[in-house]
Structures are given as structure tokens and as C-alpha cells.
Amino acid sequence: MRSRFLILFGFASCLQAHDLSGLGYDPHGHPPDLPTSAGTTLSSASGLARIFAPFAPAVSTREDGSYLYINSTGFPDHPMMKGIRNWQQQIPIPQDYSGENSWRLPLQPVPASSPAMIRGRFLRGAIALAANGVPIFNPQNNRGEIALEIGELDEWGGHCGRADDYHYHIAPLHLQEKVGSGQPLAVALDGYPVYGLTEPDGTSPQDLDTCHGHESRELGYHYHASQNYPYVLGGFHGEVAERGEQVDPQPRAQPFRPTGEPLRGAEITDFQKNGTDAYELTYRLRGENWHLFYSIRNGKLMIETRKGNQTIRNETFDRHDNRLHPPR
Ligand SMILES: [Zn+2]
Ligand SMILES: [Zn+2]
Numbered sequence: 001m002r003s004r005f006l007i008l009f010g011f012a013s014c015l016q017a018h019d020l021s022g023l024g025y026d027p028h029g030h031p032p033d034l035p036t037s038a039g040t041t042l043s044s045a046s047g048l049a050r051i052f053a054p055f056a057p058a059v060s061t062r063e064d065g066s067y068l069y070i071n072s073t074g075f076p077d078h079p080m081m082k083g084i085r086n087w088q089q090q091i092p093i094p095q096d097y098s099g100e101n102s103w104r105l106p107l108q109p110v111p112a113s114s115p116a117m118i119r120g121r122f123l124r125g126a127i128a129l130a131a132n133g134v135p136i137f138n139p140q141n142n143r144g145e146i147a148l149e150i151g152e153l154d155e156w157g158g159h160c161g162r163a164d165d166y167h168y169h170i171a172p173l174h175l176q177e178k179v180g181s182g183q184p185l186a187v188a189l190d191g192y193p194v195y196g197l198t199e200p201d202g203t204s205p206q207d208l209d210t211c212h213g214h215e216s217r218e219l220g221y222h223y224h225a226s227q228n229y230p231y232v233l234g235g236f237h238g239e240v241a242e243r244g245e246q247v248d249p250q251p252r253a254q255p256f257r258p259t260g261e262p263l264r265g266a267e268i269t270d271f272q273k274n275g276t277d278a279y280e281l282t283y284r285l286r287g288e289n290w291h292l293f294y295s296i297r298n299g300k301l302m303i304e305t306r307k308g309n310q311t312i313r314n315e316t317f318d319r320h321d322n323r324l325h326p327p328r
Contacts, residue, residue, distance in 0.1 A: 048107060051131050051184050051193065059133035068105045071098040072133025074166050074253070078156055078174065081271040081281060085151035089260030090160035091281055091292060092271070093301065101251040103129050109191030109238040111221070115211050116242065117235035120144060125246030126167065128188045128232055131179050134158065135167040135250075136186055139231045146229065154268070162260075165253035171225030171232045173197065185225060189247045190238030194223040211235040256301040256317040266290075 048068045049061045059072045073094040080092050097103060103126075118127060123142050126135035141147045147169035152159050157170040173196060175185050182200030184193035192213065199205055199216070205224045208214050212234040213223040223233040240247045263285065270282040278295040294303040301317040 048105060048187065048191075048193075051179070051187060052133065054179050055132045059131075063107060066107060068107055070103040070105070070129060070133060072103070073097065074134055076130075076132050076134050076156065076158070076166070076172075079271060080156065080158060080166060081154050081160075081268045083155040084153065084159055084268040085266075087152075087159075087263050087266050087268060087283070088162075089263050090162065090164050091294060091303075092160050092166045092279070093164040093256065093296060094277075095163070095165050095251075095253050097133070097251045103133075103135075103251060104249065105129070105187050105189065106191035106238070109221070111237060112190075112239045115235040115237050116240060117210065118230070118233070121245070122242065122247060123245055125250050126189060127236075127247060128186045128194055130168060130172050130186045131175055131184065132172070134172070135165075136171065136232055137161075137167050137169050139169050139229060141169065148231070161253060163253035163255035164257075169231075171196075173225060173227075184222070186232070188223060188233055188236065188238070189250065190236045190240045192221050192223060192238055193219075194225055194232060195219070196225055197227070209237070211237045213237050254319060256296075256319050257315075 049063065052059045052061050052070055055077070058075075058077065059070060061068055061070050063069065074097060075092065075094050116122075118138055120140070122138050123140055123144060125137065127138055128136040130136055137147075139146055139148065141152060145152075147153055147159070148157070153169055156168070156174055157172055158166055158168045160166050171185055171194060173185065176183075176196045179185060181202075182195075182198075184195050186194040188194055195205075197204075200218070205214065208224060211223065212226065212230050212232075213221060215221045221237055223237075225232060236247075242248060263283075266283045266285045268281065268283045269289075270280075272280050274280050274293070275295075277297065278293075281292045281294075283290050283292075288307055291306040292303055293306065294301060296302075299319050301319070303315045303317075305312045305315075
């Protein structure tokens with residue numbers, strides 16, 4: 001079907017509709033600087049799509065004249081959860097960020113007349129999307145605490161939200177190796193890229209503004225991640241719409257079950273995939289190893305809780321039972 005599409009509509013369509021997993025994407029190609037119908041240039045549009053290319057086919061993109069749309073499950077290809085000491089008993093469940101529920105980034109970001117700062121604001125939902133399709137939330141959690149400082153994050157800077165949706169709360173600096181040095185780690189939801197700790201030439205960024213970004217001749221406006229606050233960006237240099245304490249629009253995570261409660265004293269020691277849609281999360285609590293074996297089959301989430309080798313309980317959740325719960 002896709003190959004027929006490409007044959008019928010030809011090379012230009014191939015450049016505009018980036019299915020990174022398919023025939024249309026050439027990771028080494030540098031498209032010519034031709035204007036599209038929307039007045040942008042193919043090279044600038046494809047530049048944004050290329051940020052996500054190292055993670056194809058798990059992450060795929062398409063674009064129209066105005067936006068780049070990114071499909072992902074929010075699951076990274078690195079381990080998760082290990083190292084969390086302050087845990088709300090949420091577990092990673094793949095999300096369906098695709099189609100109508102995909103991520104959306106403006107291809108032509110517009111500088112805001114005055115930047116919207118994120119401290120104490122945008123405490124729900126993502127502020128940026130990492131190159132691997134994992135959302136990045138405000139460094140503050142939804143109660144306003146710095147998630148990293150209170151042991152809520154795993155060794156990769158992430159954890160799961162109320163819908164069991166995995167997300168980062170700091171910039172994923174560990175992705176730098178995979179995306180390549182000097183390449184962006186993420187894109188803020190205003191459309192401006194987030195680079196790592198240095199410029200592409202290895203020098204330290206100079207003259208960062210309150211949003212933790214700056215303009216350069218080579219890269220245009222861009223943010224820089226940092227190892228201290230603000231970690232990702234201090235505010236949106238570009239225009240964003242705000243609704244319900246979050247950048248709007250953005251995809252919704254879908255919960256299977258009611259929100260978890262904090263489990264004092266637990267530390268997550270391991271997480272692994274045991275098969276297709278089957279996972280095992282291990283935590284230590286008061287000297288005992290506990291395991292959650294869970295799987296998602298036919299729209300149901302099944303969780304077996306074991307203390308050592310002993311089954312403590314079995315639970316099944318139907319996604320539809322929880323449609324009234326807020327997603328985050
Ligand atoms: Zn969170
Ligand atoms: Zn810079």
C-alpha cells in the first residue's frame with residue numbers, strides 16, 4: 001500500500017510524508033532547499049523530522065505544511081524504573097500516541113511576544129518531546145516539587161504518571177550518544193529544539209536567556225539542557241497555547257486503573273520485559289523482594305503481585321472501567 005502511494009505521488013510526497021520506518025526516509029539524504037506549498041523549505045521541515053529518525057521504526061513521523069506529527073508509545077529502548085525511591089506504584093504501560101492522539105510540533109515556530117515561564121506553571125502534561133518519542137514533563141511534578149530531588153525518578157530521569165504513562169522530568173542526556181554529539185535531544189512543544197550541554201562544536205553555550213536558550217547563526221533559536229534547574233528549558237521562547245495547566249493540544253495518556261498511592265520505603269530494583277506486552281517490575285520493601293508480573297492482552301491489564309515466590313494478589317483492569325479518571 002505504501003509503495004503504491006509513493007509510486008503514485010512521487011518523490012515530493014515521499015519527502016513530505018516521512019514514515020521513518022518505510023521507504024520514504026533516507027537518513028543520509030539532504031533534500032534540496034525547495035519551497036513547499038506552505039512556504040516552508042523542505043530542508044527545515046525535514047530537519048525537525050530527522051531529530052526522531054534514530055528511533056525509527058518505533059517512532060514515526062509525518063507532516064503537513066504546518067506541523068510535524070510524531071507517533072510513539074512513550075516507551076524508551078533503554079531500561080526504566082530502576083532507582084526510584086519515591087514511588088506512587090505506577091508502572092510503565094505503552095501508550096497509543098498515534099493518529100489523532102499523536103504529538104504535534106509546529107514546523108515554523110513563532111517567537112512569543114513575552115515567553116511563558118514554566119516554574120509553577122505547565123505542571124501537567126509534556127513541555128517537550130524527546131527524540132525517542134518519550135514525553136518530557138516540567139522538572140516540577142504536579143505538586144510543584146522537583147521530581148529529581150525527591151527520588152521520584154529512575155536512573156534515566158523518568159517515571160510513570162497517573163495513567164501509567166512513562167515520561168522524563170529532566171532532559172535525557174543519556175540519549176546524546178544515540179542521537180550523535182551535537183544533535184538535539186528533544187523538541188520543546190513550541191517547536192524549538194533542545195540541545196545537550198554543549199554546542200555542536202563542543203563549546204559551552206554562551207548568553208543563555210531566561211528560557212535557557214539563545215539564537216545562533218548556525219542553529220537559529222534553540223534551548224540547552226542543563227544538569228541543574230531548569231534541566232530542559234526555563235520557559236517557552238515560542239508561542240504555545242495553555243489549557244488546563246498544560247500545553248494544548250497534546251496527546252492523552254489512557255489509564256487502566258485508579259491512581260496509585262505512595263508506597264513508603266519501597267525502592268525499585270529491576271524492570272524487565274518478559275515477552276510481548278509482558279513485564280516484571282521488582283522492588284524492595286522492608287528487606288523483602290516484591291514482584292509485579294503484568295501483561296496487557298485484549299484491552300485488559302492483568303497484574304500478579306508476588307512477595308518472594310508467594311502470590312499475594314491477582315488483579316485485572318479493563319481500560320473502559322476507568323474512562324472517568326483524569327488521564328494524569
Ligand atoms: Zn511525572
Ligand atoms: Zn546553543
